[in-house]
Amino acid sequence: MATTEVVQSRRIVTEIPGPESRAIQKRRGAAVAQGVGSVLPVYVERAGGGIIEDVDGNALIDFGSGIAVTNVGNADPRVAERAAEQLGRFTHTCFMVNPYESYVEVCEALNRVTPGDHEKRSILLNSGAEAVENAVKIARGATGRQAVVVFDHAYHGRTNLTMGLTAKNMPYKHGFGPFAGEIHRMPMAYAYRWPTGPENCGPEAAAVTIDRITEQIGADNVAALVIEPIQGEGGFIEPAPGFLPALAEFCRAHGIVFVADEVQTGFARTGHMFASEHEGIVPDLITTAKGIAGGLPLAAVTGRAELMDAVHRGGLGGTYGGNPAACAAALAALEVIESEGLVERAREIGALMLARLRTFAERFDVVGDVRGRGAMVAIELVEGDGRPNPEAVARVLKHCHARGLVLLSAGTHGNVIRMLPPLVIGDDLLVEGLNLLEEALAAL
Template sequence: MASTDVAQARRIVTEIPGPKSQALQERRKKAVAQGVGSVLPVYVQRAGGGIVEDIDGNSLIDFGSGIAVTNVGNADPRVAERAGEQLSRFTHTCFMVNPYEGYVEVAEALNRLTPGEHEKRSVLLNSGAEAVENAVKIARSATGRQAVVVFDHAYHGRTNLTMALTAKNMPYKHGFGPFAGEVHRIPMAYPFRWPTGPQECGREAAAQAIDQITKQVGAENVAAVLIEPIQGEGGFIVPGEGFLPELADFCRDNGIVFVADEVQTGFARTGRMFACEHEGVVPDLITTAKGIAGGLPLAAVTGRADLMDAVHGGGLGGTYGGNPAACAAALASIEAIESDGLVERAEAIGERMLSRLRALADEHGIIGDVRGRGAMVAIELVQGPDDKTPNGEALGKVVSYCHKQGLVLLTAGTYGNVIRMLPPLVIGDDLLDEGLSIIEEAFDRL
């Protein structure tokens, strides 16, 4: 399915990382700030389809997609051609100085694609954190309120405000405070760890959330409720059924802006164009980034016209927001998603992965939960079938084995015990199955 000249086959010719990657890692230590980490220090020279090729000549199966960025594959020819053509015409004018059509076209596409038939507006930015921060600005400006409600296990970015919105301390917040105020955190509908079990999780968690907002914050003080429809860094937590619709209804009834952070879940990743569509939720504002432009930096806030237009002139924007080459890449990426049927492909990938991984869970008691939607799938590791204590030690062994066998895997979770999988939506079934087989081998070897 992948349109690329990179051979779609795993090939291991050295240890992982290989000698050239190790040498470059030594150069990196003397040049790059230590605070910047890497999951797998294998230095890349080419990538495409479901393969990442390193400078030692190893070809690794990609179950990471640059953290859900290369949904249409790495260096998709349409993305590269359209971005390159734009670069040859002009690289930058700043939309706030001299505007250009590409920005308008991307805004039109986002207004068309995001949930809801209401009139919409969009603003283009650079990163997911910047999009979230601007969504909060818009909500506060439109409502005249200040409070923002977020959830346990949430991840929203690394700026000062988005660190306050993010739940996990290490490594995202530790030592970086003080943080922005008027942020209130409430429990998440986490089915695997909900005290009364998954069946009642959505209903009970919604009732608890609404009760806490009403009594501890005051609904009349809340500008926005901000939530990832499927939590990313928190461990690919799919909220209990009914949780999101009840929250959205509560917000609508109380004049609160309901913001869906779809930075990781957007653009076909979950088997819908946007994850909130799984339960028919129509957010007031939706933040996007990652999968929007095939690997070029671009982000957006899209939402109800009355909210977006409430901000005074000049109140939104930024020097690089909506870079012309990134806009061109986004238009090509959206075209690829729609013309290649990648929404349906993501759903098929999810069915294939969940089936095999749930069978694996039946064989290994340390797999407490297998969850996800579409090509966004996770395994949560515990001590045993009757002990949900997080098992970070087993996770480390599984991921280490997979890396050495040439499979790029990511980790996540508040407790550091979740394996997350985000294969490109253009990956072939043969590579997908081979990657799953490596994961099965890793658990068997434990």
């Protein structure tokens, strides 16, 4: 596995956060807008593999990967070297003014690795939200329709349109409206909480969605159906089996553009290169970001050539989209994923973590559900009657953070603990992190 010189072991030498981090945090309060939050105000000095080192000399186990960004590990040598080499040659020209080969190479790579063997085109952008927004633009431009279908528990970004696509109000949407129109929300195939049981969830949720689209919107008015193949911020919800294939088939039959938002699930994270592949889904458009460039800001929309080429010249782009250093990093990150076998490694991580997490569900009543694929796994914490238990999540995270394990929460009700370790993390750190999580659950 590719790692930096960062020693791959947890080390706690001060309280968390330590005095240096607290000093910087005090400066932050006078300089950074209060609306920008941080899960764990431990200021980072360096990171690599499965470890984050802070300014106080503590070394924390990383179960967050910067929210599924550093799939190949932080500061992977190949990523860093390629980006640095590019920075030494030129930093920016704007591809729309003076183009460069690496942009073309990244698009070629995306066209090759994304699902489906049809002819594809790609555009490069800066962020996941920008990618989703452009996917909707492309779908509307190509179909001449306006309506967009999204789902409960969805998260698609923080721009005005993507806030409208996002389901959760606080903190993403509260006070920021009005939002874009012609957005229609449907029920998610959330097996753990489906009223008639998980075995009925996929077919029933698909039937409800198709009926509502047909009766309330009109299929011929829908430009795009946008869905995360595994929901991220919504709580790592895996759509119940059969749900995605039924929706994809309906979209094909009615000329609706099926958009897979793979911003969080892409680039080997779930044990396939893309999560759509788990059920053989071939999206018309796929949005990517996060893990695409090993930590540098880059995003993309990749899709069927006839859809991507339907937009008039000049209708797509952006000043920084496809920055040359980010393109160099993306090419290196993809090489690492393929040469290091990180798709298979994600499956190994998932097998180890899910097996252990299921023992937690047997031991602790507070663990209501264990779910996920590959290195994208979660536990949902509940009250005795099954109601969401966000207070327990807050206590578990506080316990783990204090002992040097970076964990994140998720879920519409804030009652899910999500785990996104780098795909280069060692089994010893995985086991140690899970030990800390078990200790925190026992402390409840």
